[in-house]
Amino acid sequence: MTRLRNSPDVLVAGGGPAGVAAALTLASRGADVVLVHCAQGAGPRVLESLSPLARPLLRGLGVLDRLPAACHAPCHGNRSSWGGPALTASDFLHGPYGAGWHVDRAPFDAALRRAARAAGVRLHAGSVRSVARHGGRWRADVSGAVMTTPYLVDATGARARLARRLGARLVRTDHLVAVAAGVPLTVPGHDGPYGTRGGRERTSLVESTPFGWWYTASLPGGRQVVMAVTDADLVAGAGLRTPEGWWAALAATRHVRARATGHRTTAPDRLRVLPAGTSRTLPPAGPGWVAAGDAAAATDPIAARGLTHALATGIAAATALTEEADGDPRAQSRYAALVDAVHDEFLRARAVCYRAEERWDTPFWTRRRAPASVTRRAAGATPGSSR
Missing domain, CATH: 3.50.50.60 (FAD/NAD(P)-binding domain)
Incomplete structure (x- = not known):
């Protein structure tokens, strides 16, 4: 033809x-x-x-x-500190697709x-x-x-x-944004706090905070991505506009800090603000x-x-x-x-996920507890489980 x-x-x-x-x-x-x-x-x-x-x-x-x-x-799965200070796990390895x-x-x-x-x-x-x-x-x-x-x-x-x-x-x-930085993984031969060789943790990690939540994961090529996720109008109030403020907010976390600061001891040179x-x-x-x-x-x-x-x-x-x-x-x-x-089902699952975090009465969380046009009762909703 x-x-x-x-x-x-x-x-x-x-x-x-x-x-x-x-x-x-x-x-x-x-x-x-x-x-x-x-x-x-x-x-x-x-x-x-x-x-x-x-x-x-x-x-x-x-x-x-x-x-x-x-x-x-x-x-290999997801780890999350959500609704409480302890980490919970969701593993992929026993699923049908590995x-x-x-x-x-x-x-x-x-x-x-x-x-x-x-x-x-x-x-x-x-x-x-x-x-x-x-x-x-x-x-x-x-x-x-x-x-x-x-x-x-x-x-x-x-x-x-x-x-x-x-x-x-x-x-x-919504107008969610992620304020992100890359962190080089430079701790060879080290057993990290999560029991991983070379400082590499092969899971995603999410930790909620009063202004939103943090995410980190190891990427190919010896890098780690770390990002703070919040609403666009809350970035300044959370101190996330500058690398120094972002680093201070990271230092206030428990689990994400344990991963990220093991590889870097100073604030990143620059941040990227990404629509999310x-x-x-x-x-x-x-x-x-x-x-x-x-x-x-x-x-x-x-x-x-x-x-x-x-x-x-x-x-x-x-x-x-x-x-x-x-x-x-x-x-x-x-x-x-x-x-x-599919999108309506996502909105229902997202509402359940955010409402599972009840520790903070701050703008980020109260916005997500407000009645929505699409709501549903569901058990066991955790970050990363809505697909």
């Missing part, structure tokens, strides 16, 4: 896991796919963890064994795109600048090149840039287009489900487009209903 350079069957905007999952799924079904990705990457991410539930998704996409070891390290991963997103995403290219997906560095409907097809300006296509996938992240240009609206639940809020795009699909990953629905990182959600919605979005192309007029509405149902 002759492929017209600027007239693919599907144009996918966004080269992260959601976009690649959609592109690979479409290519496996015979579609000519152009994947548009920013050559500079999408920037730093909030939580760099991958649930064991993602393994069958990666295997189904044919990429599980094509991801280099340098882009991921094992994650360990999860802590991933370095830049090489991880690059490896996914290489797999997409090997599967026949055409990569185009740049971004979709504009899009309009003409004669039953989309006409898109892709960094100076004009492409026409019958189908679009928006995988541009939580801002849902493409879907919003097509008339969808972004509904934000919950939002949804309404609608997440329409005739000839779908949104996937954070562009469809972005979730609070307490759930540790972002990458798994990106892969799953990418696959489901591609399936909806295929079914629409095969003449099913309700494919997009079913996909939209699925995205909405």
Whole structure:
């Protein structure tokens, strides 16, 4: 089949896991796919963890064994100090899929795109600048090149840039941010406080505090990420605007401090403030287009489900487009209903998780105890358990 350079069957905007999952799924079904990705990457991410539930998704996409070891390290479970000072554990090793991963997103995403290219997906560095409907097809300006296509996938992240240009609206639940720093792991041959060789702890750790919560995990390449998570308007009051204030707030923790300060004794040189809020795009699909990953629905990182959600919605979005192309007029509405149902379930689980922490009557926590439109009683909700 002759492929017209600027007239693919599907144009996918966004080269992260959601976009690649959609592109690979479409290519496996015979579609000519152009994947548009920013050559500079999408920037730093909030939580760099991958649930064991993602393994069958990666295997189904044919990429599980094509991801280099340098882009991921094992994650054996979650530890949390939530609702009380003691640590509780949730382990992956006895589950059906084994360990999860802590991933370095830049090489991880690059490896996914290489797999997409090997599967026949055409990569185009740049971004979709504009899009309009003409004669039953989309006409898109892709960094100076004009492409026409019958189908679009928006995988541009939580801002849902493409879907919003097509008339969808972004509904934000909160304005959560993560104030993050990298800490080099430089204690070779040391048995850390959690019984790990080389100071490496292969679990994620979450610890709640009056202003929000802390997260830390070891990443590939001898690094550790440490971040304070709170609402954007509370950053200054918590002292998190400067490296010195951030370091002082870290020193006030118990469990995160034990991990982080074993590797570093001074404040970091700089901090990164990263958006981490919950939002949804309404609608997440329409005739000839779908949104996937954070562009469809972005979730609070307490759930540790972002990458798994990106892969799953990418696959489901591609399936909806295929079914629409095969003449099913309700494919997009079913996909939209699925995205909405999964997001509503996340909101219920998130409410239960936050309400389990009752020690502090501070703005961060009282906001999350307020009655919500979506509530549910559930037992045993812990950080990282909402997927």
